[in-house]
Amino acid sequence: MVNFSRICLRKYGNFVDNLRLYVRGGSGGMGLPRLGGQGGNGGDVWVVAMKNTTLKRIKDKYPQKRFVAGAGANSSVRALKGETGKDKEVHAPVGITVTTDDGRTIGDLNADGDRVLVARGGSGGSLHSGFEPSKGQARHIRLDLKLIADLGLVGFPNAGKSSLLTALSNATPQIANYAFTTLKPEIGKLMYQDYKQISVADLPGLIEGAHMNKGMGHKFLKHVERTKQLLFVVDVCGFQLASKTQFRSAFEAVQLLTKELELYKEELVSKPALLVVNKMDLPDAEDKLEELQEQLENPEEFSDLLPADMIPKNYLTFRHVVPVSAITGFGINHLKSCIRQSLDEDAAAETKAVHLEKLQALTNNSHQRQ
Secondary structure, eight states, X not given: OOOTTOOOOOOOOSSOSEEEEEEEOOOOOOOBGXXXXXXXXXXXXXXXXXXXXXXXXXHHHOTTOEEEOOOOOOOOSSOSBOOOOOOEEEEEOSSEEEEETTSOEEEEXXXXXOEEEXXXXXXXXXXXXXXXXXXXXXXXXXXXXXXXXXXXXXXXXXXXXXXHHHHHSSOOOOOOSSSOOOSSOEEEEEEOTTSOEEEEEEOOOOOTTGGGTOTTHHHHHHHHTTEEEEEEEEETTOBOSSTTSOOBOXXXXXXXXXXXXXXXXXXXXXXXXXXXXXOTTSTTHHHHHHHHHHHHHSGGGGGGGSOGGGSOSSOOOOSOEEEOOTTTOTTXXXXXXXXXXXXXXXXXXHXXXXXXXXXXXXXXXXXXXX
């Protein structure tokens, strides 16, 4: 039998939750001493919140990650007052904190249309400056997607997410034996012996068609974007939402959850993910687990179990697959250590990437000086 908690390496990195950009305001225009003409001011650089955009789109569209505003026009005989340079706008998603390179907050984008000034244009040359213009402000900034938690629990209603959060942490979510228990994200804290804390958000139960805004729909999926990693939770024996809806096995539940995330925003599926197979205290759970294990090893062979329009483009490979029982406590400690390991690995990789980026910038600067 394959060890369920082994780490599966997979391509990760398509989902972007922070970005470092170079921004520079436009230079001012030259003044005209003999006529007392004033040069135009340089344009400013703004970060503007815009719906339906992502940090990944910025990264893909502007690989250099440089944003420079227009220069102010020089003063001339025809136009003594030079025109102001054109502003540059960086369109970013809602829910972003804009910071300096050393972590100081410049501003927040909380709603569509919010604007944060990140680099001022230089002043045009005038009598006060001896008609010499000044350069625009130049610096590196960071755009960070505000996270609500380290991990987001993803599962269909009644998969046992609320019970799992209680077993893992100090949260006391509203738990009941009906489908839609969680109506807003419930945040629980996992405490470790070395005082490390990890936050887990129990997000409202997803239903088939959520990407089309059925049920909690987009509200749920918007919260998923704001967690570092995903913790899929399925009932080992499968589930049926209501008497009129089709019964879904644990394997089908995993693929349908994947597809819902994919249809909403494809990059979500590239977040690191762990799978919790819950309710191992139920009869026949061991057999069902073995069946799920086989199906996850070769998902393509079992794709005929799914409706054609609900087969994911890419099957998820989970870093850890952990069988648990939220009711009896079976597997909970092992799950906690898997969560910690997964987050620690990513934190180490991110720190290394930041160091390399700063080292590269220093190298480039020294070459330019030479």
